[in-house]
Amino acid sequence: MRNLAPSLPALCCLVLLFGCTDNSELARTEIPLPLPATRAVSFEEDVRPILDAKCLACHGCYDAPCQLKFETPAGLVRGGHPQPAYDGTRKEAMAPTRLGLDALSEADWRTRGFHSVLAATEEHQPVLYRMLALGKQHPWAPNSKLPDNIDISISRPNECATSEEFDRYAKKHPLEGMPLAVTGLDDEEFSLISGWLKQGAEIDTPDTAVSAAEQQAIDRWESFLNQRGNQTQLLSRWLFEHLFLAHLYFEDIKGEPRFFQLLRSYTPPGEPILPVATVRPNDAPDGPFFYRLRPLEDTIVYKRHITYPLSEARLARIRTLFFSEDWQIDSLPGYNYEDRANPFATFSAIPAAARYQFMLDEAEYFTRTFIRGPVCRGxxxxxxxxxxxxxxxxxxxxxxxxxxxxxxxxxxxxxxxxxxxxxxxxxxxxxxxxxxxxxxxxxxxxxxxxxxxxxxxxxxxxxxxxxxxxxxxxxxxxxxxxxxxxxxxxxxxxxxxxxxxxxxxxxxxxxxxxxxxxxxxxxxxxxxxxxxxxxxxxxxxxxxxxxxxxxxxxxxxxxxxxxxxxxxxxxxxxxxxxxxxxxxxxxxxxxxxxxxxxxxxxxxxPEDLLNRCQPPQCGRRDVPAWVQRADQALASLAATPAAKLPGLLHLPEAIFVRVHHPQGERTVYSVLRNRAHSNVAFLMGESLRYEAEQDTLTVYPGIIGGYPNFMFDVPASDAERFASALRNAEQQEQFEQVVEQWGVRRTHPQFWEILHDITAWHREHEPLQAGVFDINRFENL
Incomplete structure (x- = not known):
């Protein structure tokens, strides 16, 4: 983010209405809209895949523009809200708006200020249709650079207009339909969504089914966590507070991974879950509660996908860690200010060695929660x-x-x-x-x-x-x-x-x-x-x-x-x-x-053969020859200061590079810009401490980062030429030539295909970690 306080991001997809410089003079001739599909359109089979493919990349998690979230159908039904979740300048805390916790019905969300994006009125089509239609009528020239007055920054203000306000928005922002400033829906996709809306926008998503094996695992863990006795109750509280953010999965169950969340419920195992919706996981509940495991209905979004395994071995490990040493507690701590502010005092009865070792066992998970989690945004x-x-x-x-x-x-x-x-x-x-x-x-x-x-x-x-x-x-x-x-x-x-x-x-x-x-x-x-x-x-x-x-x-x-x-x-x-x-x-x-x-x-x-190597010995040895050549080419960019690598200064911070072979194979790299600073001791004034000439690149064979700032798509035969051109792009014009030849701009005809192929590659190599990437930070190079 380029501002000093976190604010709601603004980029792609669907129904959010934004305010920025008037660009009506840029409007092109409107093209005819495809007719709505006349056949019966299913949300789950026809519409949801489109939303997942071309909308969720911007509309997920707390920072979804106008809080319009598409991980689950419930977010689409809930609609939009003018107040951002992230706002580092507000004087008063706002009421939380977490799906599945803070309100459990559409009516409840309406009382909290959310407006529908699916409902039609006598005068107006649904906002969803009108926003998509605006985008469809004004397509971008293939792989063109966006006009400078199309604000795609994460700090842009959002207009979260209702149906009644849409005409004003469309007149002011004729080129800012949805998906925003990115290749839009094709004719069939538009026809299906408009047909679904015309047919009443019915959600036909079935309730999440839990398999017998999953239910057995759920019962085992809920039984353990809900034991009576001060020892187990204190331990269960500590475990909950350490796992509430996790996407949990059952390691012993084979097949495609399914994810669950651990929460507190006023209802016991065997009954429908009624969440304890406190602001923090260590706030006081209103009465007795139980720890419950609930299946995630979400389409997985990578930026918030922080996984943790549950298994028989894990349960045995917990028992060994926490109960091999004799410890007792006479009375349980409460949830007051002191209990929340000092977990070392609150949980002092639990052996410190056990607490630390539990965290060390999955140190990457715990580090991800505070490096990749909700706090680390902006x-x-x-x-x-x-x-x-x-x-x-x-x-x-x-x-x-x-x-x-x-x-x-x-x-x-x-x-x-x-x-x-x-x-x-x-x-x-x-x-x-x-x-x-x-x-x-x-x-x-x-x-x-x-x-x-x-x-x-x-x-x-x-x-x-x-x-x-x-x-x-x-x-x-x-x-x-x-x-x-x-x-x-x-x-x-x-x-x-x-x-x-x-x-x-x-x-x-x-x-x-x-x-x-x-x-x-x-x-x-x-x-x-x-x-x-x-x-x-x-x-x-x-x-x-x-x-x-x-x-x-x-x-x-x-x-x-x-x-x-x-x-x-x-x-x-x-x-x-x-x-x-x-x-x-x-x-x-x-x-x-x-x-x-x-x-x-x-x-x-594991050995790093791209960033700490001596040419020509750079690169992996257990990969095909064409990948080895790509390794060597990209390794030539790594660990060299910008003073000797001028092209680096034109790059954003997180780039995905897809290198593809004529036979259909491909591999993916993350190229990451490390900015140098005289110090990092202040929250503000970063530009005053920035030392650009000392910037370097880290090249990683795989995925690092949930918010790609740009993508390059490089034929394997071009890998050396691409790296050389990027390395020597001293002038802006030279860099733009690199972008023109290998860059995947937001307007690229294959933007979504390439982005989702990188996701597919990630899923092939790290099936537990993969998810939809967020393009709210994808830059206009």
């Missing part, structure tokens, strides 16, 4: 992290919070989290208090480790328990991604997460984050994210030589960043040595090489 949310860094975790047996009960008792009161109180006038005092507690905790942590680890930290402190142990995080300007393994060139910074930091990050950015909150809540959440980053950096610096830490830290916080070092953060420990011995004055690079060697050959660290 530039202001991602401004405080680097564009590319590696993350790893402290061994539980070396984590002082876990092994030293006396220290844990002293540290716990300092680990509370801000954001629960959102009064505007109290926000400053609230922030100051939690920042002071955090810095006091960090000071105590330094002293604790100095006493118990006087020789300092070493590689042996890093957990390597499974393939979740080493992660790479990549920021794409206004969104971010996580992948397993150490991907890309050696980064400028790294994070070392221990249990207190990992759990605080999760609770602050996932459990306690309110998408619908006001500016005070949003600001406190984002500011604490800055402290989280600094804490992870300080943990990592313990692995570097004590006498070089200040210099490394100063490099990370150049320019105005030094102010944050002086006035906001706890001072770095520059006295306790590192147990690692260094031979150079480049300790970060030396450590990274040592880490790569130390973890080489483990399942946590």
């Amino acid at each position: 530039q202001i949310a991602t401004d405080v992290i680097r564009d590319h860094f590696w993350t790893f975790f402290q061994k539980p047996e070396n984590d002082q919070y876990i092994v030293d009960a006396e220290y844990r008792a002293k540290a716990t009161p300092l680990l509370g989290l801000p954001g629960q109180h959102d009064a505007l006038l109290d926000a400053g005092d609230e922030w100051q208090r939690y920042r002071a507690n955090r810095n006091q905790y960090l000071k105590a942590r330094q002293a604790q480790y100095r006493r118990h680890q006087p020789a300092g930290a070493s590689l042996e402190d890093i957990w390597q328990g499974n393939d979740n142990a080493l992660l790479t995080i990549l920021r794409h300007h206004d969104s971010a991604s996580v992948r397993r393994g150490l991907i890309g060139e050696i980064p400028q910074t790294m994070w070392l997460m221990d249990y207190p930091l990992f759990e605080r990050t999760y609770y602050e950015l996932v459990v306690n984050f309110d998408v619908f909150g006001n500016v005070a809540h949003q600001l406190q959440t984002r500011l604490y994210f800055d402290l989280i980053r600094n804490g992870a950096e300080q943990n990592f610096l313990r692995l570097l030589p004590a006498d070089q830490r200040s210099a490394v830290l100063a490099d990370w916080y150049r320019g105005m960043g030094k102010l944050k070092l002086d006035i906001t953060y706890q001072d770095q420990d520059t006295h306790t040595p590192s147990a690692e011995r260094y031979l150079t004055d480049m300790p970060t690079q030396e450590f990274a090489l040592r880490l790569l060697t130390h973890t080489q050959g483990t399942n946590a660290q």
Whole structure:
């Protein structure tokens, strides 16, 4: 996002009405509209596939324009709303509008201000028809660049007009029908949707059927989670708060994966679910409740698809982790302010080692929840992290919070989290208090480790328990991604997460984050994210030589960043040595090489043969020859600063490249621009800290990112020529030639075919992870 506060995105599909510069002078001659289909049209068989293919790429999740969501038929029936879900400037929190939770019928949504997009009146056709008709009557020239006054930015304002307001909109914006500024519906698709609307817009989607095997698994998990007794009730609450965001699947059931969500219900197993619709998963319910598993009816959208496996082995693992040690609790905690703000106190009875190990077992999932989840939407949310860094975790047996009960008792009161109180006038005092507690905790942590680890930290402190142990995080300007393994060139910074930091990050950015909150809540959440980053950096610096830490830290916080070092953060420990011995004055690079060697050959660290290689040895060896050549061509773009790779400066942050072979085979790459900054210590003013000449590219053979900014479609025989042309595109005109030859603009005749083929490729290679990509950030190159 290019603005300073999150706001509703605005791009494609269907019925949202937008406001921007008048472009009526650009209107072309209207073409005749196809007639509505006369045969019986089924929503499920005929219409839903069209919406999934050409509308859901913009109309999914919280940031669907005008809250018009198409993952499920319920979202289409609900319609649109003028108020955005994401709004970082609102003074008062808005009432949540989550499908399947906050209202359960069309009538309920109407009372909450949603208007129909399907209903016709005596005077007007449905808004859905009229918006699609407007788009159909004014098609774009194939693969043309859009006019500059067609605003497709994520920050554009939306006009969420009703049928009565449509004529005004169409006159003002004749070229902004739906799908917005992208190749539209073909004649058959338009005919089917218009025929369905004319026939009454009946939804014939059957109720989700649950198989016998799925029901057996549901019963097993619901039985476990709803056991009586203080121990199991406390554990179930902790598990729910850690899995409520997940798309759960039953690992033991073969076939195409089906996904479920865990929620609280006022009704017990065996009865229809009546959701507990609190704002946060740790808010107080209105009465007794039960944990229930509900099948997802959604078409899967990749940006919110964060999966977690359930199985017999997982249930056995939970029992072993949490009940092998004897622990008791006399009374259960409540759901008041203190209970929500400090999960370390709330769940203190549950062994800390078990809590941490549960999170480590699926560390990628938990990291994705706060890097890819609802909180990480918009530039202001991602401004405080680097564009590319590696993350790893402290061994539980070396984590002082876990092994030293006396220290844990002293540290716990300092680990509370801000954001629960959102009064505007109290926000400053609230922030100051939690920042002071955090810095006091960090000071105590330094002293604790100095006493118990006087020789300092070493590689042996890093957990390597499974393939979740080493992660790479990549920021794409206004969104971010996580992948397993150490991907890309050696980064400028790294994070070392221990249990207190990992759990605080999760609770602050996932459990306690309110998408619908006001500016005070949003600001406190984002500011604490800055402290989280600094804490992870300080943990990592313990692995570097004590006498070089200040210099490394100063490099990370150049320019105005030094102010944050002086006035906001706890001072770095520059006295306790590192147990690692260094031979150079480049300790970060030396450590990274040592880490790569130390973890080489483990399942946590697949080899990166595109970004850390020496030509001509770049590329995978277990792929066809034409793919090897494509690897080598694209690897030539990786890990080179923009000062030596001028074409990089014309690229957006996240690009998909499809390379296809004449025999019908294809492979997909993600080409990611890593922007360099003097520091990332502030929520705003990124342009003042940006160092473009130091930008680099990461080339990944597969999918990274749910919001592609652009696509290139390259014949395998052109791979070397494409990479060379992109590498040498110093002038804008040269770059535009690359786009003209291989680019897939929004108006490309095969835009949707290529986008969905990339999704299909993803599904073939990662069936559990694939979903519809969001094009709200697809740029007009």
